[in-house]
Amino acid sequence: MSSTLERHVVTLGAHRVGEGPAVVISDRMSLREHRGGAREFPREGVTLAEPAGADDLPLIAARARGVVIGAAWTRDIPLVRAVAALGLPVVVERRPSATLEEWLGVAGYCAAEGNDQVILCERSDLGLLRAARAASGRPVLADVSGDIGLCAAAVAAGADGLIVDGLIVDGSQADRREAEEAVTLVGALLRPETPATLPDCRQAIDRVDAALATLLERRVALAGTVQRLKPVGGFAGRDLTRERALVARMAQRAPELGETHLAPIMNAIIEAGLHLAEERATR
Structure with a gap:
């Protein structure tokens, strides 16, 4: 197998994404939606943050464990490169109209900046999860915030983790529990593990x-x-x-x-x- 297809594992805060059990990430925020800047960040920071522009990157570097290149920004190559240059793990969302090759191309821009800590993220087409993993070797996340009922299907489709919108108070705990149930039950049946400790x-x-x-x-x-x-x-x-x-x-x-x-x-x-x-x- 060529080095480009070797199985990648990315450490994202307390999570190792790409090996072991699938993970659940519920502390993700978008500064496109929360324009209060530092006032919006929880005191302990967040696992993932999406910038609204390059001006947000210093704040994200200080307060987040990873940065999201949102679907709306995947064509903004200068921003993609600036995000990658932070040195944080990068989650690349797929633009709804983007092909698999275009999606992986954004990950390639990050790698070209010397940051190979790249995770792919899909919101709607679960069939692309497995294809993206097979084509790139990179971990894949499914953002199920818009349809929490997809948790089990996403894990079954090969997702290395689920993103649920934990910054919305109403229902967030129930959503996280449903995601954790999918990771536990479906993951135990379909996701082989080789624990080392x-x-x-x-x-x-x-x-x-x-x-x-x-x-x-x-x-x-x-x-x-x-x-x-x-x-x-x-x-x-x-x-x-x-x-x-x-x-x-x-x-x-x-x-x-x-x-x-x-x-x-x-x-x-x-x-x-x-x-x-x-x-x-x-x-």
Whole structure:
């Protein structure tokens, strides 16, 4: 693989974007929208800030961990170069009409200024996320502030992180929780991790366990529905042939566990679901 396509990882404040779990960034502000300058910045600063022009760059350099080249400014090459020259991580949004090549070209201007700490950001076309990652090797973020319902789809599409608008008070906490749920549950299923430290490994296990708990709860609910539909319910209605076929199919997805290890796990899950269905029937 050529060096231009090697997997990039960018440190953005407390986040390592591009490896490990997807991240959630909820402290992003735009000085195009907040013209109070320093008065608008939280005392502790922000992770990302978008300038309204070159005059904002000294303030951003002092108060932000990263800078956004907003979609409206991607054709302003002098501003792009000035942003890159700050030395901060740069998030490049895609202009809605821009092609993939044009989008990556803006990242190239940053790299030409000696700043290769570039993250790509998309607002609407999630299909471009994976293509941008594959073509450039750079991390990709999805800005879901305009449609928080896209969180899970964005993680599934390969986003290395989600941006939610945490500077809006109404609903911001609920939006952040939904984004974190997508990162935890969808990420645990679709985003392989290779943690290098014990704390990181435990956090990865916690994410997988959260996904397992969610799936087990859903499976138990479906098992209860099956019991209502079967002519013979409860333990008497178990179909051992179907259960063996189920374990065999699962073993194809989990070959290291195999049928030998999966069979007792699935038996315990099925029995737990049947016990719960019986408990509910007697309430």
